[in-house]
Amino acid sequence: MSTTVTTTTGSWKGGRSPFNVEYGKLMMWYFLMSDAFTFGAFLIAYGTTRFATNGWPNPNEVFRSYPLGGSTHAPLVFVSIMTFILIISSVTMVLAVHEGHNMNRKGVAKYLVLTIIGGLAFLSCQAWEWTHLHSEGAWWGSNPFPNADGTISTTNFTNFFFTITGFHGFHVFSGVVINIIMLIMVLKGTFDRRGHYLMVEKAGLYWHFVDLVWVFVFTCFYLV
Amino acid sequence: MDHTLESLEAEQHVGGGKKEIWRVTIILSVLTLVELALGFSMMDMPSDSLAKHFIKGVIIILMLAKAVYIVGFFMHLKHEVRNLIMTVCVPLFLFVWFIIAFLTDGNSFKNDKNKWDRNHEERSKEPMPKQDESTHKLE
Numbered sequence: 001m002s003t004t005v006t007t008t009t010g011s012w013k014g015g016r017s018p019f020n021v022e023y024g025k026l027m028m029w030y031f032l033m034s035d036a037f038t039f040g041a042f043l044i045a046y047g048t049t050r051f052a053t054n055g056w057p058n059p060n061e062v063f064r065s066y067p068l069g070g071s072t073h074a075p076l077v078f079v080s081i082m083t084f085i086l087i088i089s090s091v092t093m094v095l096a097v098h099e100g101h102n103m104n105r106k107g108v109a110k111y112l113v114l115t116i117i118g119g120l121a122f123l124s125c126q127a128w129e130w131t132h133l134h135s136e137g138a139w140w141g142s143n144p145f146p147n148a149d150g151t152i153s154t155t156n157f158t159n160f161f162f163t164i165t166g167f168h169g170f171h172v173f174s175g176v177v178i179n180i181i182m183l184i185m186v187l188k189g190t191f192d193r194r195g196h197y198l199m200v201e202k203a204g205l206y207w208h209f210v211d212l213v214w215v216f217v218f219t220c221f222y223l224v
Numbered sequence: 225m226d227h228t229l230e231s232l233e234a235e236q237h238v239g240g241g242k243k244e245i246w247r248v249t250i251i252l253s254v255l256t257l258v259e260l261a262l263g264f265s266m267m268d269m270p271s272d273s274l275a276k277h278f279i280k281g282v283i284i285i286l287m288l289a290k291a292v293y294i295v296g297f298f299m300h301l302k303h304e305v306r307n308l309i310m311t312v313c314v315p316l317f318l319f320v321w322f323i324i325a326f327l328t329d330g331n332s333f334k335n336d337k338n339k340w341d342r343n344h345e346e347r348s349k350e351p352m353p354k355q356d357e358s359t360h361k362l363e
Contacts, residue, residue, distance in 0.1 A: 011307060019308040029312050040319055044326050051330030054338065054348035060267050075267065080260055087256065091249045094298050098242060146352030148271050153352065201300075208298045212291055219287040223263045224280045 028202045032209045035171075039213050042167065043220055046160040055147030057157050059222050062138075062145050067128050079222045082125045083214065086172075089118025090211040093179075097204045100197025105186060108200060112183045115207065119176040126169050130162070138162075161221060168210070168217050175210045178203045248297040255290050259283050 011018040019026050050056055060075035067078075092114040099107030137144035143158040182203045191197045240247070262279050269276040296302035301309055338345040 011305070018305075019311070020305040021308060026308070029308065033312055033315060036316065040322065044319075044322050047323070048326040048330035051327050052333040052337075054334065054345065058271070076260055076263055080256070083256055084253070087249070087252055090294070090298055091245065094245050095242075098245065150351050151348060152350055205299055208294055211298075212294045215287055215290050215294065219259070219283060223259060223283050 022198055025198065025202055025205070028205050032205060035209065036213075039164075039167070039216070042160075042164050043216060046164065046220065049156050049160065053154060053156060055149055055151050055153065057143070057145040057153050058148035061148075062133075062157075063129075063222055065132055076222065078125070078129065079218065082122055082129075083218050085118055085122045085125065086211050086214050089115050089122070090208055092118060093204045093207045097197070097201050100191070100200045103192070103197070105189065105192055108191075108197060109183060109186050112179055112186060112200070116176055116179050116183065119172055119179065119207075123169065123172055123176065126165065126172075130165075133158075164217060165221070168213055171210045171213065175203075175207050178206060244297060248293050251293055252290055255286050255293075259286050262286075 011020075017023075017026070021029075063079055064073050064075045065071070065078065066074055066081075092111045096108050096111035096115060099111060133139075138158045138161075140159055140162050141155050143153055143155045145153060145157065147153045182200050185191060185199065186197075191199060262283050266276050266279045269279075301312065
């Protein structure tokens with residue numbers, strides 16, 4: 001096959017994809033790019049507002065709790081756990097795609113199950129965090145946390161936090177649903193009949209993107 | 225022949241396989257741990273100190289490094305053809321302009337508002353009133 005020739009001048013001459021990927025995967029990349037702009041717009045709006053505001057709450061004072069921890073002061077602890085859960089679930093997703101290359105149905109199913117568990121664990125963590133913050137009086141339009149220097153804060157802090165982590169959480173949720181659909185199709189043997197596991201790869205791209213966005217959300221809200 | 229199976233054929237022979245997956249996993253974990261260590265180290269610094277801004281800059285660079293590893297290896301982009309890499313990455317450079325333009329704009333908005341609306345600046349220096357439990361409840 002001549003497909004090992006990739007970036008020669010001939011790649012635009014027609015007859016095959018100049019991107020050397022299947023149509024659906026290319027479209028997934030373009031979708032993720034547009035989604036990156038959506039998240040980017042949110043995060044830039046957040047940054048702009050933060051730069052335009054006198055003072056801002058200290059994330060280490062706001063995000064300092066973990067389940068069953070009572071009122072202990074433990075900044076960054078819970079969110080680090082969430083971050084690692086998402087990284088690990090990303091790894092299991094790569095392994096699922098890898099097993100798909102080897103046409104190993106059982107392997108794909110195993111790693112997809114682990115990925116789904118990771119996604120659900122992350123969502124549970126986020127649900128707990130939202131519930132906890134809500135019980136402290138934080139919600140859209142309500143911010144009980146003073147600025148780092150003790151001055152009056154604006155509700156922009158909570159508005160952006162809940163909007164952006166909520167939008168990300170919704171992506172995680174849809175990622176879990178997509179992965180469950182993939183798992184069902186794997187177990188039914190759909191991809192074995194089709195002869196390839198490209199669909200799992202596309203779901204994997206989406207899942208990694210969710211992890212990628214969390215890298216940015218984690219840094220922008222909890223660390224910086 | 226449709227290019228679905230062709231590209232599958234081509235993709236199977238690129239990338240480092242499982243070894244590469246574990247290598248990237250370790251790199252991502254280490255970068256995250258370094259980020260967290262930096263986060264802890266700057267906790268007690270005054271919020272406007274130069275050292276704190278420097279650490280924040282380092283954290284953002286580490287964040288971008290993590291993004292490169294996730295997109296490049298987990299999403300496999302590094303092993304795709306150049307055409308695809310370019311079509312995905314080049315538009316993202318718009319963010320360079322977005323970030324510079326919008327953050328500068330936000331900053332100048334703050335400075336102008338503090339300069340021309342003294343009342344705004346005075347108000348933002350008032351301490352936050354202590355909230356009792358009843359105000360925590362949301363209607």
